[in-house]
Amino acid sequence: xxxxxxxxxxxxxxxxxxxxxxxxxxxxxxxxxxxxxxxxxxxxxxxxxxxxxxxxxxxxxxxxxxxxxxxxxxxxxxxxxxxxxxxxxxxxxxxxxxxxxxxxxxxxxxxxxxxxxxxxxxxxxxxxxxxxxxxxxxxxxxxxxxxxxxxxxxxxxxxxxxxxxxxxxxxxxxxxxxxxxxxxxxxxxxxxxxxxxxxxxxxxxxxxxxxxxxxxxxxxxxxxxxxxxxxxxxxxxxxxxxxxxxxxxxxxxxxxxxxxxxxxxxxxxxxxxxxxxxxxxxxxxxxxxxxxxxxxxxxxxxxxxxxxxxxxxxxxxxxxx
Amino acid sequence: xxxxxxxxxxxxxxxxxxxxxxxxxxxxxxxxxxxxxxxxxxxxxxxxxxxxxxxxxxxxxxxxxxxxxxxxxxxxxxxxxxxxxxxxxxxxxxxxxxxxxxxxxxxxxxxxxxxxxxxxxxxxxxxxxxxxxxxxxxxxxxxxxxxxxxxxxxxxxxxxxxxxxxxxxxxxxxxxxxxxxxxxxxxxxxxxxxxxxxxxxxxxxxxxxxxxxxxxxxxxxxxxxxxxxxxxxxxxxxxxxxxxxxxxxxxxxxxxxxxxxxxxxxxxxxxxxxxxxxxxxxxxxxxxxxxxxxxxxxxxxxxxxxxxxxxxxxxxxxxxxxxxxxxxxxxxxxxxxxxxxxxxxxxxxxxxxxxxxxxxxxxxxxxxxxxxxxxxxxxxxxxxxxxxxxxxxxxxxxxxxxxxxxxxxxxxxxxxxx
Numbered sequence: 001x002x003x004x005x006x007x008x009x010x011x012x013x014x015x016x017x018x019x020x021x022x023x024x025x026x027x028x029x030x031x032x033x034x035x036x037x038x039x040x041x042x043x044x045x046x047x048x049x050x051x052x053x054x055x056x057x058x059x060x061x062x063x064x065x066x067x068x069x070x071x072x073x074x075x076x077x078x079x080x081x082x083x084x085x086x087x088x089x090x091x092x093x094x095x096x097x098x099x100x101x102x103x104x105x106x107x108x109x110x111x112x113x114x115x116x117x118x119x120x121x122x123x124x125x126x127x128x129x130x131x132x133x134x135x136x137x138x139x140x141x142x143x144x145x146x147x148x149x150x151x152x153x154x155x156x157x158x159x160x161x162x163x164x165x166x167x168x169x170x171x172x173x174x175x176x177x178x179x180x181x182x183x184x185x186x187x188x189x190x191x192x193x194x195x196x197x198x199x200x201x202x203x204x205x206x207x208x209x210x211x212x213x214x215x216x217x218x219x220x221x222x223x224x225x226x227x228x229x230x231x232x233x234x235x236x237x238x239x240x241x242x243x244x245x246x247x248x249x250x251x252x253x254x255x256x257x258x259x260x261x262x263x264x265x266x267x268x269x270x271x272x273x274x275x276x277x278x279x280x281x282x283x284x285x286x287x288x289x290x291x292x293x294x295x296x297x298x299x300x301x302x303x304x305x306x307x308x309x310x311x312x313x314x315x316x317x318x319x320x321x
Numbered sequence: 322x323x324x325x326x327x328x329x330x331x332x333x334x335x336x337x338x339x340x341x342x343x344x345x346x347x348x349x350x351x352x353x354x355x356x357x358x359x360x361x362x363x364x365x366x367x368x369x370x371x372x373x374x375x376x377x378x379x380x381x382x383x384x385x386x387x388x389x390x391x392x393x394x395x396x397x398x399x400x401x402x403x404x405x406x407x408x409x410x411x412x413x414x415x416x417x418x419x420x421x422x423x424x425x426x427x428x429x430x431x432x433x434x435x436x437x438x439x440x441x442x443x444x445x446x447x448x449x450x451x452x453x454x455x456x457x458x459x460x461x462x463x464x465x466x467x468x469x470x471x472x473x474x475x476x477x478x479x480x481x482x483x484x485x486x487x488x489x490x491x492x493x494x495x496x497x498x499x500x501x502x503x504x505x506x507x508x509x510x511x512x513x514x515x516x517x518x519x520x521x522x523x524x525x526x527x528x529x530x531x532x533x534x535x536x537x538x539x540x541x542x543x544x545x546x547x548x549x550x551x552x553x554x555x556x557x558x559x560x561x562x563x564x565x566x567x568x569x570x571x572x573x574x575x576x577x578x579x580x581x582x583x584x585x586x587x588x589x590x591x592x593x594x595x596x597x598x599x600x601x602x603x604x605x606x607x608x609x610x611x612x613x614x615x616x617x618x619x620x621x622x623x624x625x626x627x628x629x630x631x632x633x634x635x636x637x638x639x640x641x642x643x644x645x646x647x648x649x650x651x652x653x654x655x656x657x658x659x660x661x662x663x664x665x666x667x668x669x670x671x672x673x674x675x676x677x678x679x680x681x682x683x684x685x686x687x688x689x690x691x692x693x694x695x696x697x698x699x700x701x702x703x704x705x706x707x708x709x710x711x712x713x714x715x716x717x718x719x720x721x722x723x724x725x726x727x728x729x730x731x732x733x734x735x736x737x738x739x
Contacts, residue, residue, distance in 0.1 A: 070407055
């Protein structure tokens with residue numbers, strides 16, 4: 001058994017890939033192909049690259065329907081379906097709000113109310129017209145923008161994992177920035193799967209829970225990272241697209257599902273969802289496993305569905321589904 | 322209906338980025354509609370590896386182009402094609418595409434050593450042909466293709482030397498030919514990546530086919546498969562072709578039984594006396610790819626697939642406009658950004674020191690030129706059979722010099738047809 005490790009900087013993060021198998025030369029070749037697929041998708045989907053399809057949409061879709069590749073069309077259609085299924089909590093048109101809250105190239109600042117309201121008006125996947133016949137994308141109004149930041153990484157990992165399987169790989173783990181990952185098979189024959197853990201957002205030395213994944217994907221989202229302080233409160237870079245304010249719900253949300261794309265999108269949506277909505281999401285996506293942790297002062301409360309019991313002494317509310 | 326058609330509405334709207342002159346921003350679409358009543362061009366893609374996929378994705382956004390058929394000999398590639406171009410028919414034999422009278426154009430994106438038969442068959446089937454670069458990996462193949470393209474003068478034949486169609490390169494080309502660098506001193510180029518150049522598949526036969534770049538009988542190595550587009554820019558902007566090449570090749574990182582060097586250096590001698598060093602490696606990605614042209618007044622650097630900067634000597638004359646130009650810092654040097662279309666952007670109230678927000682990739686412009694030729698041609702494209710033959714012949718000779726670690730004369734007869 002041989003092990004090959006590869007890495008790539010793309011999508012403003014670091015991707016790492018570990019592959020086990022018989023022939024290191026072929027394992028590496030397969031890994032390179034998978035990572036080059038991520039690089040290709042980065043060029044095509046990046047909000048910041050002026051030649052990307054996304055930039056062309058953002059520059060022109062309010063003026064005329066912009067022709068896109070069937071591949072991007074399918075991804076936007078999937079984003080639209082996820083918008084519907086999450087009742088708007090996942091929304092790739094959150095760009096104007098991100099800009100207004102200063103999170104596009106900075107670490108955030110409290111906006112003027114009029115600017116926030118205007119940005120909120122320009123947000124909503126229901127204002128994006130997708131024409132299936134022509135493969136075009138149009139915006140209902142000027143100033144809208146699509147940013148695939150909350151789904152692009154998951155999609156790229158999904159595509160790369162599919163390529164690895166096509167190359168005959170039966171044991172691999174691929175992650176982007178440790179927040180989204182896909183597992184192929186198990187690390188060794190007989191193992192249950194790849195062991196993954198969710199770090200406690202209040203104490204990074206503590207692991208909230210660990211579980212195994214096998215031919216599944218995993219994603220974890222948290223509003224911390226890019227954030228600013230106003231009064232006593234920390235305002236993070238994940239914005240609830242329905243109200244136009246940074247989310248003040250879950251401190252961390254984790255999702256396991258067969259699709260890395262779904263994991264990436266739903267883990268973001270969960271940060272904006274209340275408990276009823278979390279239950280609804282768990283119903284709408286087949287075979288999904290969900291974990292949300294809410295910070296209540298110094299304590300964490302959990303809502304979980306299908307995760308192993310949470311390794312925390314301050315567990316108040318666990319609902320294993 | 323199996324083929325996707327682009328409606329007249331979408332077509333006219335989409336053609337905003339086009340004009341007979343070549344450069345009109347998309348925002349101008351409504352004021353500059355496409356002249357004439359142009360029909361869609363139905364294209365067949367032959368070879369659906371990474372480059373075939375990239376071309377298909379690009380054509381989906383080039384007005385007037387419709388990918389109607391895709392051919393690959395490997396079933397998983399065709400499954401990918403079904404997803405990328407759901408309305409295109411899929412074929413394992415390229416002759417089925419050539420037999421389809423509705424297909425006007427074929428794009429040949431197979432391994433280089435397979436180009437000849439496909440291009441010759443396509444031209445004799447009356448198709449317009451876009452052939453990926455390098456055009457061929459042997460002098461015989463290159464000449465056969467060139468001869469067939471020359472004789473099919475009523476058909477379009479374009480080679481994938483894409484920078485020839487790129488507005489940014491065209492703009493800097495004019496700038497350089499006006500003498501901006503002063504007296505040329507020397508030139509240097511590099512292509513660096515950290516990758517094995519191997520491809521994997523669960524099927525052993527497929528592994529052999531996929532790894533043609535590492536077969537010394539089939540491959541013209543890094544100087545052909547990686548450096549050719551950059552060297553083509555050198556022949557263009559310098560306005561001359563090299564007469565000799567010294568080559569060196571080593572296996573420095575990938576000791577996996579390969580014979581094709583993973584690291585090379587080639588020094589090209591030009592008639593003017595100028596030398597250009599090109600190095601390429603699969604062991605280190607340091608600084609990736611760029612070309613640099615050094616002269617007595619300034620140095621011009623091309624990098625990031627078409628961006629260019631000028632670095633002036635302290636005693637060089639002021640050019641006037643550089644006061645207003647955007648400057649970018651490169652460690653201790655300051656580069657003046659050379660932007661295509663700056664005057665036009667200024668006229669459209671777009672800051673000419675910013676990158677054009679509607680800029681496309683070099684491949685997009687090459688495909689646009691190919692499609693334009695269907696509407697207004699046929700005329701010889703910027704990357705015609707002569708440019709393809711010259712670049713291939715020089716790369717083939719340079720690869721021989723690299724494999725033999727020697728100096729080779731580049732006889733003009735290598736790229737001259739009888």
